[in-house]
Amino acid sequence: MTAHLLTIGDEILIGQITDTNSAWMSRQLNLNGIVVKGKSSVGDTRQAIIDGVELAMANAPIVLITGGLGPTKDDITKTTLCEMFDSPLVFHQEVYDRIDGYFKKIGRGTPPESIRHQAMLPDKALILPNKVGTASGMWFEREGKVVVSLPGVPFEMEYLMTHEVLPLLKAKFVARPIVHRTLQTAGEGESNIAKRLEAFEEALPAHIKLAYLPTLGQVRLRLTGVWPGDLTEGAEARLQEELDALKVQLWALIPDLVYGEENDSLQEIVGQILRRQGKQFGTAESCTGGYVAHMITLVPGSSDYFPGSVVSYSYEMKTKLLGVKPETLEHFGAVSEETVREMAEGARKTLGVDVSLAISGIAGPGGGTPDKPVGTVWMAVSDANRTIATKIIFGRDRSKNIQLTGVYALNMVRKFLLEV
Amino acid sequence: MTAHLLTIGDEILIGQITDTNSAWMSRQLNLNGIVVKGKSSVGDTRQAIIDGVELAMANAPIVLITGGLGPTKDDITKTTLCEMFDSPLVFHQEVYDRIDGYFKKIGRGTPPESIRHQAMLPDKALILPNKVGTASGMWFEREGKVVVSLPGVPFEMEYLMTHEVLPLLKAKFVARPIVHRTLQTAGEGESNIAKRLEAFEEALPAHIKLAYLPTLGQVRLRLTGVWPGDLTEGAEARLQEELDALKVQLWALIPDLVYGEENDSLQEIVGQILRRQGKQFGTAESCTGGYVAHMITLVPGSSDYFPGSVVSYSYEMKTKLLGVKPETLEHFGAVSEETVREMAEGARKTLGVDVSLAISGIAGPGGGTPDKPVGTVWMAVSDANRTIATKIIFGRDRSKNIQLTGVYALNMVRKFLLEV
Numbered sequence: 001m002t003a004h005l006l007t008i009g010d011e012i013l014i015g016q017i018t019d020t021n022s023a024w025m026s027r028q029l030n031l032n033g034i035v036v037k038g039k040s041s042v043g044d045t046r047q048a049i050i051d052g053v054e055l056a057m058a059n060a061p062i063v064l065i066t067g068g069l070g071p072t073k074d075d076i077t078k079t080t081l082c083e084m085f086d087s088p089l090v091f092h093q094e095v096y097d098r099i100d101g102y103f104k105k106i107g108r109g110t111p112p113e114s115i116r117h118q119a120m121l122p123d124k125a126l127i128l129p130n131k132v133g134t135a136s137g138m139w140f141e142r143e144g145k146v147v148v149s150l151p152g153v154p155f156e157m158e159y160l161m162t163h164e165v166l167p168l169l170k171a172k173f174v175a176r177p178i179v180h181r182t183l184q185t186a187g188e189g190e191s192n193i194a195k196r197l198e199a200f201e202e203a204l205p206a207h208i209k210l211a212y213l214p215t216l217g218q219v220r221l222r223l224t225g226v227w228p229g230d231l232t233e234g235a236e237a238r239l240q241e242e243l244d245a246l247k248v249q250l251w252a253l254i255p256d257l258v259y260g261e262e263n264d265s266l267q268e269i270v271g272q273i274l275r276r277q278g279k280q281f282g283t284a285e286s287c288t289g290g291y292v293a294h295m296i297t298l299v300p301g302s303s304d305y306f307p308g309s310v311v312s313y314s315y316e317m318k319t320k321l322l323g324v325k326p327e328t329l330e331h332f333g334a335v336s337e338e339t340v341r342e343m344a345e346g347a348r349k350t351l352g353v354d355v356s357l358a359i360s361g362i363a364g365p366g367g368g369t370p371d372k373p374v375g376t377v378w379m380a381v382s383d384a385n386r387t388i389a390t391k392i393i394f395g396r397d398r399s400k401n402i403q404l405t406g407v408y409a410l411n412m413v414r415k416f417l418l419e420v
Numbered sequence: 421m422t423a424h425l426l427t428i429g430d431e432i433l434i435g436q437i438t439d440t441n442s443a444w445m446s447r448q449l450n451l452n453g454i455v456v457k458g459k460s461s462v463g464d465t466r467q468a469i470i471d472g473v474e475l476a477m478a479n480a481p482i483v484l485i486t487g488g489l490g491p492t493k494d495d496i497t498k499t500t501l502c503e504m505f506d507s508p509l510v511f512h513q514e515v516y517d518r519i520d521g522y523f524k525k526i527g528r529g530t531p532p533e534s535i536r537h538q539a540m541l542p543d544k545a546l547i548l549p550n551k552v553g554t555a556s557g558m559w560f561e562r563e564g565k566v567v568v569s570l571p572g573v574p575f576e577m578e579y580l581m582t583h584e585v586l587p588l589l590k591a592k593f594v595a596r597p598i599v600h601r602t603l604q605t606a607g608e609g610e611s612n613i614a615k616r617l618e619a620f621e622e623a624l625p626a627h628i629k630l631a632y633l634p635t636l637g638q639v640r641l642r643l644t645g646v647w648p649g650d651l652t653e654g655a656e657a658r659l660q661e662e663l664d665a666l667k668v669q670l671w672a673l674i675p676d677l678v679y680g681e682e683n684d685s686l687q688e689i690v691g692q693i694l695r696r697q698g699k700q701f702g703t704a705e706s707c708t709g710g711y712v713a714h715m716i717t718l719v720p721g722s723s724d725y726f727p728g729s730v731v732s733y734s735y736e737m738k739t740k741l742l743g744v745k746p747e748t749l750e751h752f753g754a755v756s757e758e759t760v761r762e763m764a765e766g767a768r769k770t771l772g773v774d775v776s777l778a779i780s781g782i783a784g785p786g787g788g789t790p791d792k793p794v795g796t797v798w799m800a801v802s803d804a805n806r807t808i809a810t811k812i813i814f815g816r817d818r819s820k821n822i823q824l825t826g827v828y829a830l831n832m833v834r835k836f837l838l839e840v
Contacts, residue, residue, distance in 0.1 A: 040461070398718070
């Protein structure tokens, strides 16, 4: 089963916004067994919309449209679709009541007259209720093909896809259960992981696939199973059991790399371990300049285990706030095992925490030397019993070096806490 | 003059990567007077590529293709284009020599045999030399239309667009000079800025337009002028003078909002002012958790004026490291004018800096109270002579609140330093 994604809006064509919707939609459709065959974008004119929809319908039986549903006059997607599907606009009282209720809920009082227009919807379309905004989704059918129009605001689109479109598409087009299981890894590249999983991958039955999904410093491993036989009672449950067992096998093959599963993030996992162990954690950051503290504190409730951090960009901050000895800095430099160990040990005292992380490196683009090139980063983790330190040499891009250091450092803290 | 952008690659269709190339290309084309009429994405199959290119050529006289040029066997863009333009592959020695030189330059020695394939290029295409990678650009022409194929790696695409494609397109298709001037603003929304610029906008001559380009907490204002008359000697210089004068006028209308021009960022501007004034700066962050320090230290060389930061997430860090009085926290709470002032004044002493910024707020989603709702943030800036504080109430999204606070706080520091 295939789909075509169509984006409507001049703001996409002039590059004012980057289209992140279609990548999200593609992933969700894939997870539900629907393959995206093509994508296209057209501007806010009647003819461009008509041509775009016709081409999309020629390409795939499912067409998902985003954008062009705002209350302003230049958004003509709705009227053009009405014309194409010969379906005049009628006033939908239940939609108006929902918008009215939504306005009151977010404290904006009675909706202005322009919003009334959002309750004018095509008579022949199935209306998909939008509980997080004013633009309804519209589901049209013609000659066995489905055309769905959704608002372009990402969280409204995601709400309608999750609660309305995907369940309807699954019911109509997808016969077989599909089950996914995900493991999150850090600290090793895609090709090295693939080598360790070669035998596992070869032994997978034909109806189960393993995908490698890399991001900066991390790789997600996703097992996808499609029910192979006829659809029988309990098929989905059996497929789930099969995938669960394979996930356990997979995890056991690379226990040193897996930090979590499904939608876990590294900073959430580190937070969970700290919470469970009843430990307080803090950071002493030089080249990352507060980035690791920022990652940690993106997690709601992180104040339970994270009292704070010292960003020590200068020699003086390292000596004054973290107790690094001036002679250590003088003999070994700020980017050295000796300094980063003293920073970590000092941070435990200064921040009054059980476990600390210290980072010192050369983020670039300047500041490198022959024996300490740009990208050289020392990290240390310390508790009352031990301090460990490691050096990694990243690349030349300042921003990437900071982000990669964040991932590696948090993973180092995770392993330290779990003593693995 | 119009263009169509075509992206080739299964990784786009499955949503593994978000297409950021086409937004960048759209902006660059717009800046050069070329309007993007449509965009599309197809998968890595011969037929999908042929259909995609034919549709794109039917839509616009300029077709820019990205993706599908790697040395691996599934990248069939090149052979398909050769077939479409009846142009067999031939070995280009000068391209091979360039790749060979590139490999040696980045320390990878002699290129492997698979890379030799990258020097096999269509005989009838104009070859666009790629100095930052191995995949050359290819410029085909047919019936007055231009089809250009570029690698999908963003920095390679950007290199070829900037150094090869845009100059060639301008020479071939764009007769009139186009000039842009940009001002960067922070602290006010798009519609309020537009109100203050109403008379200015109305008085603009027909050949000059003003665009509002908003991002989180900031709005870029871009003046675009297209030479209106016949092309004469010195036309571009005269248009530049006209735009420069308008930019000065525009700046004078909203001096409180403009922080910089062209590609300036707020953290760079703050850094430049600090450097000019010979001042040291530091932050004391609660709810932003190190994010402002991270923004500041993304700027290369920031260690010259930024010795560090204290992230004080807990009451204890606020009292111990910043000298906030326990009774202040007890009486007024951590999110209060009194606390944030003491944090700022304490930070100056702890960090030994001339100017400090302190932030304390409720990033959410939890922690709000009736008189301090989620999104409430207090900020203070302090030097030896004065301390100023302000409260802003942002929204409900934790991550957005942190980012918006960063923008507002840096702008507050900028104004404090300039005493405006």
